[in-house]
């Protein structure tokens with residue numbers, strides 16, 4: 001096994017940019033799953049952790065390398081956890097951020113602030129190889145609330161609708177470096193890096 005090289009099992013360019021910055025302290029050579037294969041596994045599991053494992057296993061098998069996958073999304077308590085594991089395709093078309101945001105605004109139309117609490121969830125799975133029986137798992141949460149209209153142009157996905165109370169800004173108004181210090185993904189990577197350093 002080559003432990004100096006890792007494949008990132010995502011096809012979302014903006015998510016990949018965040019993952020690469022968060023992984024940089026380890027000084028590994030980073031490869032992308034798109035270099036090895038065109039297919040994507042179906043993200044059909046009911047949990048973020050299981051979907052992250054599906055993606056990591058697929059990338060490890062395609063590349064022969066250690067693999068890291070991120071499965072993430074936004075949970076709104078008043079919507080019983082939706083968009084949840086379906087965050088990327090909430091609006092009907094996979095990866096259509098504008099449609100996803102429109103649907104979320106509609107779902108919360110007229111709801112008071114007290115019913116707009118939300119949290120971003122990030123599950124990371126890291127496999128040393130495709131048949132690794134001891135996957136490393138890391139979770140990160142980021143609490144905020146859903147705005148009534150989009151704000152800001154940074155980031156991706158639901159960032160323009162996610163209000164970060166202690167920053168007094170939406171996630172899309174944050175400097176990318178700040179988002180990468182405090183986000184769900186930042187928290188999950190902090191935990192994963194600690195595990196990788198012990199490996």
Ligand SMILES: O=P(O)(O)OP(=O)(O)OP(=O)(O)OC[C@H]1O[C@@H](n2cnc3c(O)ncnc32)[C@H](O)[C@@H]1O
Nearest residue numbers: 010011012070071072073074087088156157158159
């Ligand atoms: O599966 P991969 O290829 O990694 O890319 P994806 O975009 O499909 O990623 P997910 O399946 O994990 O779906 C996560 C969705 O949740 C949203 N999301 C996740 N992290 C986010 C973040 O940091 N900011 C805003 N939205 C985010 C966004 O809509 C993503 O498309």
Ligand SMILES: [Mg+2]
Nearest residue numbers: 011043071088
């Ligand atoms: Mg996906």
